[in-house]
Amino acid sequence: MNIQDNAVVSLHYKLFLVEDGDLVESTSDGPLVYLHGHDNIIPGLERQLEGMGAGDKASIVVQPEEAYGDYNNGAQEEIPLEALPGDLDLEEGMILSLLDDQNNQHIVVVLEVKDDTVVLDFNHPLAGEALRFEVEIAHVRAASDEEIAHGHAHSGDGHHH
Ligand SMILES: [Zn+2]
Structure with missing residues (x-):
């Protein structure tokens, strides 16, 4: 079958910045x-x-608005160092995964490390970037009713709820 809604797709890709x-x-x-x-x-x-x-193989270009969004200059925040786990060896350019009070995950980039605070960029690291995917489709199959109900693929060993 070809890729369509409710197909489970296995693919290889390489992702490049345009x-x-x-x-x-x-x-x-x-x-x-x-x-x-x-x-x-x-x-x-x-x-x-x-x-x-x-x-099938293809080279697919995706603009930021259909990828990780435009870069938002207002999405930088300075927070106290003590709000972060103490065992981090913070460096500028580091990418961190933080959980907020509602348990939502945020990928942030460390912009600047100061004495008592750290400036974090809450933009996705790929915000503002046009992306190029070199893809090769390995396998396409129809999803099971359970997969469709769950909204994700079940691939055996790796699946946990
Ligand atoms: Zn599931």
């Missing part, structure tokens, strides 16, 4: 497996994968 061509990440540890049509991957990639089938 601006300077840097490789950001790749599926070297195994394919990405996701349920299509349930907002599990960035919208611009999901839209352009539609209709592809196993063995």
Whole structure:
């Protein structure tokens, strides 16, 4: 079958920044497996994968508004060092994963480390970036009713609720 809503897709990809061509990440540890049509991957990639089938390759460019959004200059915050876990060896440019009071995860970049505070950038590290994915579709299958009800793919060993 080809990629459509409620298909479970396995694909390999390499993700590059359009601006300077840097490789950001790749599926070297195994394919990405996701349920299509349930907002599990960035919208611009999901839209352009539609209709592809196993063995197909493509180079897909996604603009920031269909990826991680535009860069927001107001999304920087200075917080007390003591609000962060004490065992962090903070350095500028470091990427941290923080949980807020509501247990939402935030990926932040350390902009500046001061004596008692740290300036964090709450923009996604890829905000404002146009992205290029080199994809190769490994496998496409119909999702089970349970997967559709859950809104995600079940791939055996790795699945936990
Ligand atoms: Zn599930």
